[in-house]
Amino acid sequence: MIDVTDLSFEYDDGPRVFEDLSLTIPEGETVAVLGANGTGKTTFLRLLAGLLTPTNGEIRIDGDQDPTVGLTPEIPADGLFAATVSEEVAFFPENRGLAVETQVTQALEALGITHLADRIPQALSEGEKRLVTIASVLSGDPDVIGLDEPTSGLDESGWRRLGERLAALDRTVVLVTHDTDFAWRYADSAVVLTDSGVDREGPIREILADSTYDLAGVGLTTPEPVVWARERGIEEPPRTVAAAVELIEGEEP
Numbered sequence: 001m002i003d004v005t006d007l008s009f010e011y012d013d014g015p016r017v018f019e020d021l022s023l024t025i026p027e028g029e030t031v032a033v034l035g036a037n038g039t040g041k042t043t044f045l046r047l048l049a050g051l052l053t054p055t056n057g058e059i060r061i062d063g064d065q066d067p068t069v070g071l072t073p074e075i076p077a078d079g080l081f082a083a084t085v086s087e088e089v090a091f092f093p094e095n096r097g098l099a100v101e102t103q104v105t106q107a108l109e110a111l112g113i114t115h116l117a118d119r120i121p122q123a124l125s126e127g128e129k130r131l132v133t134i135a136s137v138l139s140g141d142p143d144v145i146g147l148d149e150p151t152s153g154l155d156e157s158g159w160r161r162l163g164e165r166l167a168a169l170d171r172t173v174v175l176v177t178h179d180t181d182f183a184w185r186y187a188d189s190a191v192v193l194t195d196s197g198v199d200r201e202g203p204i205r206e207i208l209a210d211s212t213y214d215l216a217g218v219g220l221t222t223p224e225p226v227v228w229a230r231e232r233g234i235e236e237p238p239r240t241v242a243a244a245v246e247l248i249e250g251e252e253p
Ligand SMILES: Nc1ncnc2c1ncn2[C@@H]1O[C@H](COP(=O)(O)OP(=O)(O)OP(=O)(O)O)[C@@H](O)[C@H]1O
Pocket: 011, 012, 013, 014, 015, 017, 035, 036, 037, 038, 039, 040, 041, 042, 043, 044
């Protein structure tokens, strides 16, 4: 479990981002941290990973005495240093004394990038770079996985592979994203941040499907399956439009 208590944070040369922020993230869940630009989502991940220190309050991660947090950068090139993709993805398992070959193979396979193993990370396409940074974090098997805009620039296959890998993990995943379709489909819970702090916190299916909640007003897009269900008067939106269409004969997605 991640317990955030009375967290305040202010950049030395910038704004006060959080003021007395409190929230709880249950262990093993994928929580989507959602919100408009500049509401502090990336800052929250950096605080969680210990890259920034709270001005006040604390973030406590239960479990191991010294819990590990793996974080992907918002800009993939910021997290790529090795000469080859396989060396890049081997970095964390090597440092943590894990079975390097197994971890690297599994992470590359899970994200469908085995064919990139010998390539130079900095010379990859943006989407490929992003997949490598995610593989690099997954291979280190940290207690908490923080992903910053992981679907940005991914094609359909990478998008789906990533979601399915996250769904199969028994790790706590903190997913910062503007991609509410991805969050709807693969996250368990959501935290919606606004300039004044946590606006909503709870099961993602309740928050994003709540017709009384002005998602656009907090910078969010209504997920496609929710729009689809509303147009048809269906009370519980499906996880995917395709799944629902299979159930309703003759209906086009
Ligand atoms: N290194 C920094 N120094 C000073 N201010 C910063 C720094 N990094 C971020 N900020 C400011 O802190 C606030 C929160 O930024 P942050 O990147 O956490 O927001 P975000 O919710 O992740 O935004 P986005 O959705 O655009 O990625 C913004 O006003 C930003 O300008």
